[in-house]
Amino acid sequence: MSVGCPARGCYAVRVSKTATNIATPRDLPKLDALLGAAPFAALIASSGRDLVTEETRLALDALRREIRDGNHVFLSELAPDALAVRVQRRLERMLGPIQCRVINATGVILHTSLGRAPLPPSAVEAAAREAAGYSCLELDRGSGKRSDRDKLVNALIERVTGAEAATVVNNNAAATMIILNSLADGAEVVCSRAHMVEIGGSYRMPDVMRKAGCKLVEVGCTNKTKARDFEDAITEHTAMLLKVHTSNYAIVGFTEEPSLEELVEIGRRRNIPVVYDLGAGSLVDLKPYGITREPSVPDLVATGADLVCFSGDKLLGGPQAGIIVGRTGLVQRIKKNALFRMMRCDKFTLSLLEHTLKLYLDASTVTRSVPTLAAIARPAEQVAKLARSIAGRLAKRGITATLANSTSQIGGGSTPGEELPTTVLVIDKLGGSPDAAAKRLRMGTPSVFCRIENDALVFDPRTLLPGQDAELVNAIAAAKQA
Numbered sequence: 001m002s003v004g005c006p007a008r009g010c011y012a013v014r015v016s017k018t019a020t021n022i023a024t025p026r027d028l029p030k031l032d033a034l035l036g037a038a039p040f041a042a043l044i045a046s047s048g049r050d051l052v053t054e055e056t057r058l059a060l061d062a063l064r065r066e067i068r069d070g071n072h073v074f075l076s077e078l079a080p081d082a083l084a085v086r087v088q089r090r091l092e093r094m095l096g097p098i099q100c101r102v103i104n105a106t107g108v109i110l111h112t113s114l115g116r117a118p119l120p121p122s123a124v125e126a127a128a129r130e131a132a133g134y135s136c137l138e139l140d141r142g143s144g145k146r147s148d149r150d151k152l153v154n155a156l157i158e159r160v161t162g163a164e165a166a167t168v169v170n171n172n173a174a175a176t177m178i179i180l181n182s183l184a185d186g187a188e189v190v191c192s193r194a195h196m197v198e199i200g201g202s203y204r205m206p207d208v209m210r211k212a213g214c215k216l217v218e219v220g221c222t223n224k225t226k227a228r229d230f231e232d233a234i235t236e237h238t239a240m241l242l243k244v245h246t247s248n249y250a251i252v253g254f255t256e257e258p259s260l261e262e263l264v265e266i267g268r269r270r271n272i273p274v275v276y277d278l279g280a281g282s283l284v285d286l287k288p289y290g291i292t293r294e295p296s297v298p299d300l301v302a303t304g305a306d307l308v309c310f311s312g313d314k315l316l317g318g319p320q321a322g323i324i325v326g327r328t329g330l331v332q333r334i335k336k337n338a339l340f341r342m343m344r345c346d347k348f349t350l351s352l353l354e355h356t357l358k359l360y361l362d363a364s365t366v367t368r369s370v371p372t373l374a375a376i377a378r379p380a381e382q383v384a385k386l387a388r389s390i391a392g393r394l395a396k397r398g399i400t401a402t403l404a405n406s407t408s409q410i411g412g413g414s415t416p417g418e419e420l421p422t423t424v425l426v427i428d429k430l431g432g433s434p435d436a437a438a439k440r441l442r443m444g445t446p447s448v449f450c451r452i453e454n455d456a457l458v459f460d461p462r463t464l465l466p467g468q469d470a471e472l473v474n475a476i477a478a479a480k481q482a
């Protein structure tokens with residue numbers, strides 16, 4: 001409790017013996033007085049008066065609530081210096097990057113939680129230049145007339161996939177949805193029981209079908225579906241034969257499924273479109289790098305499938321997008337669907353996609369210029385050499401890292417069970433528990449993500465981007481505790 005003491009020209013003299021340093025709401029300084037105090041001048045100079053005023057007001061409100069709720073706030077916490085530090089922290093939280101820059105040492109190349117594909121720097125630079133100003137997004141420069149925004153990239157997509165026509169929507173989930181709805185609203189779609197995939201979130205194929213207005217006709221069994229099963233399920237209401245790439249799981253053992261060629265043959269004969277939801281969608285053949293379960297888009301297009309859809313930010317290594325390729329008539333139907341307007345890409349995505357796709361025009365350099373492909377194509381000896389070099393630099397900073405053979409993963413729900421050989425750095429002593437050390441690394445600048453295996457921190461250099469090895473060494477040294 002406080003009592004006034006006007007005779008001595010002061011107030012808030014505490015009479016309680018035990019709680020003399022605990023604040024009451026009346027001890028909270030006035031906003032204006034506080035902003036005039038010296039420690040706040042520096043904050044105002046760097047962050048502006050409006051923002052500092054608002055954050056100071058919010059900080060005082062929060063302290064008032066603390067006091068009211070009975071939490072002890074010490075008088076020393078209400079001194080201008082202490083409050084300035086509190087406001088400074090609030091400003092840092094407000095103004096610091098929300099999506100902070102991450103060094104991915106997990107060995108998972110397409111890490112959905114870390115933003116999937118790192119974009120080619122040249123594509124980012126070109127797209128940033130275009131996005132910062134006006135661009136001819138929907139205007140044909142020659143005629144001066146209105147044009148289609150996605151025609152800018154469609155010619156490129158057609159070139160790199162060999163398809164007759166193409167279009168782009170926001171992501172591959174949207175691509176699947178709009179294909180189903182455009183071709184089979186109110187009609188039957190035949191699909192194998194082995195292909196009832198869940199991608200994550202609440203994206204489950206049977207639910208997507210229902211939302212798209214389609215009636216799912218499941219055929220075959222989980223492990224075996226024959227071409228005959230598709231053929232036998234066809235009725236006068238059948239509008240599509242759908243094949244889904246089992247990107248994030250593998251059915252192994254006593255298994256069978258019809259090839260795309262077999263489905264295309266049935267579709268041709270019965271005049272029903274055959275659609276392949278490919279998911280990851282590599283534009284190049286990944287077999288030379290040991291990835292055998294990911295068919296390339298050009299190979300699938302060559303089978304004569306009527307439509308194929310895939311993601312822009314998986315194996316293609318570009319921005320989030322859903323790319324649809326196939327027959328002109330079917331692509332036209334998709335573009336006329338009212339849903340198309342809701343799923344269209346913005347100008348930045350389209351520029352990023354354009355400049356990423358252009359890198360594919362030169363087959364001899366694409367495995368270096370597209371970071372996702374570079375990580376896949378990096379020979380194991382090169383990764384081992386980098387690991388040895390990092391271990392040497394860490395040793396100079398007093399940190400012991402041992403080398404071990406391990407595997408990197410493509411990730412992003414692609415190629416389960418297909419892994420790339422790699423050499424990892426294993427650090428079992430960085431101070432405190434491995435979880436605590438991993439947290440210090442995540443909370444550093446830049447933020448570092450690694451794996452924890454057998455109570456040790458594991459760093460895979462395969463997923464480092466050019467130049468990040470030096471940053472990684474510094475970050476590990478900074479996270480070390482005695």
Ligand SMILES: *Cc1c(COP(=O)(O)O)cnc(C)c1O
Pocket residue numbers: 171172173174176197199244245246247248277278279280310311312321322413
């Ligand atoms: C990843 C994936 C999707 C979803 O693609 P997004 O681009 O993430 O929306 C759909 N189908 C399959 C088979 C996939 O692998």
